[in-house]
Amino acid sequence: MVATVLCTTGLKVKAADGSYGAGSLLALQGVKGAAVYYIGSDGKKYVFPDEKTYMTWYANFDDVVRVSVTELDKYANGGAITYRPGTKLVTTTDTTHIYAVEPGGVLRWIPTETVAKALYGDKWYTKVQNVIPGYFSSSYTSGSDLTADKYPTGTLLQVGSDQYYVDGTSVRKFASADAFEANNF
Numbered sequence: 001m002v003a004t005v006l007c008t009t010g011l012k013v014k015a016a017d018g019s020y021g022a023g024s025l026l027a028l029q030g031v032k033g034a035a036v037y038y039i040g041s042d043g044k045k046y047v048f049p050d051e052k053t054y055m056t057w058y059a060n061f062d063d064v065v066r067v068s069v070t071e072l073d074k075y076a077n078g079g080a081i082t083y084r085p086g087t088k089l090v091t092t093t094d095t096t097h098i099y100a101v102e103p104g105g106v107l108r109w110i111p112t113e114t115v116a117k118a119l120y121g122d123k124w125y126t127k128v129q130n131v132i133p134g135y136f137s138s139s140y141t142s143g144s145d146l147t148a149d150k151y152p153t154g155t156l157l158q159v160g161s162d163q164y165y166v167d168g169t170s171v172r173k174f175a176s177a178d179a180f181e182a183n184n185f
Helices: 002-007 051-055 113-120 133-139 177-182
Strands: 025-028 036-039 045-047 064-067 077-080 089-091 099-102 106-109 128-130 156-159 162-167 170-173
Touching: 077 133
Parallel strands: 025 064, 045 077, 089 128
Antiparallel strands: 025 036, 036 045, 089 099, 099 106, 156 162, 162 170
């Protein structure tokens, strides 16, 4: 899925016909508020559906390169990018369900407020953002419901000054603050 394209390392990078390599951020020149695309390791362009989604991956737009439509056309469309796992909880205006996002755009429903509080604290609701309904139904897939005793994959935890990444059934400590920053967290 799209989020996997952003998170995976060590893959053989497929060359695209364009001038920009995997990891590049591109937007159409001369258009205010133009969509931003991520060039994946498969040589395709993946669109950020909105600024809220983009900001779960990046702190600013400093690395976005403005290019011509001819340059953008050199990359096949790969789809839409989902919220970065572990950053926000998501919903859409046509449901009362709240979800955590895992890698690959997998949604894990939070079935009760008790579960939400156990995993995200008393102010869990401040982490909820609305996703555009069309992208919600086409870019995300459903996973199993969450329980109060297991964090979803992609969750970042902090215990004291130590930071951890939940990776399925294991919890991995970041070696240092530099390692945390290097992973764009």
